[in-house]
Amino acid sequence: MPSQALGARELAQRLVARAHPKSDGPDSATLAVQAACERAYRDLARFLGPTGAQALFTRALGLAQVKHPFLKDIRIGHRSAPALEGVTGTIQVHGAAAVAAALIAVLETLLGLLGRLIGDDMATQLVEQNTTGETQDNTDVK
Numbered sequence: 001m002p003s004q005a006l007g008a009r010e011l012a013q014r015l016v017a018r019a020h021p022k023s024d025g026p027d028s029a030t031l032a033v034q035a036a037c038e039r040a041y042r043d044l045a046r047f048l049g050p051t052g053a054q055a056l057f058t059r060a061l062g063l064a065q066v067k068h069p070f071l072k073d074i075r076i077g078h079r080s081a082p083a084l085e086g087v088t089g090t091i092q093v094h095g096a097a098a099v100a101a102a103l104i105a106v107l108e109t110l111l112g113l114l115g116r117l118i119g120d121d122m123a124t125q126l127v128e129q130n131t132t133g134e135t136q137d138n139t140d141v142k
Contacts, residue, residue: 007120008112011127012104015040030096033103034087040110041076047126056117060110068102070094 019035037057045053057076065071070090077085084103091099115123 008108011111012107027096030100064105
């Protein structure tokens with residue numbers, strides 16, 4: 001079944017909706033966006049390799065910093081699983097709402113760049129594939 005290409009904003013909203021935690025704490029929206037960014041990074045690493053995903057994510061962070069300069073304090077770390085580092089400290093300084101908006105900008109930029117690289121239709125299919133069914137994230141963990 002062919003899917004229509006979605007805009008980066010709608011794709012980002014789908015990823016965030018899937019990652020939204022069950023709790024409604026003050027930082028839950030920020031945590032959902034953070035989880036969506038980390039999930040997008042892991043999924044992209046599977047398709048583009050870790051270096052390609054790192055390059056794309058770093059570029060998206062850099063572009064989003066134009067409107068959200070405090071993003072300079074956030075980066076993707078390389079532990080056992082890639083994770084955004086610096087989010088907690090940035091929330092303490094700038095507030096959860098500002099950080100959530102900035103991370104959404106990163107995610108939208110990331111998906112926009114991906115759409116330009118592989119086409120909006122393919123980007124939509126990758127995101128929908130990973131939002132409609134469970135992926136095999138745990139198969140790579142040892």
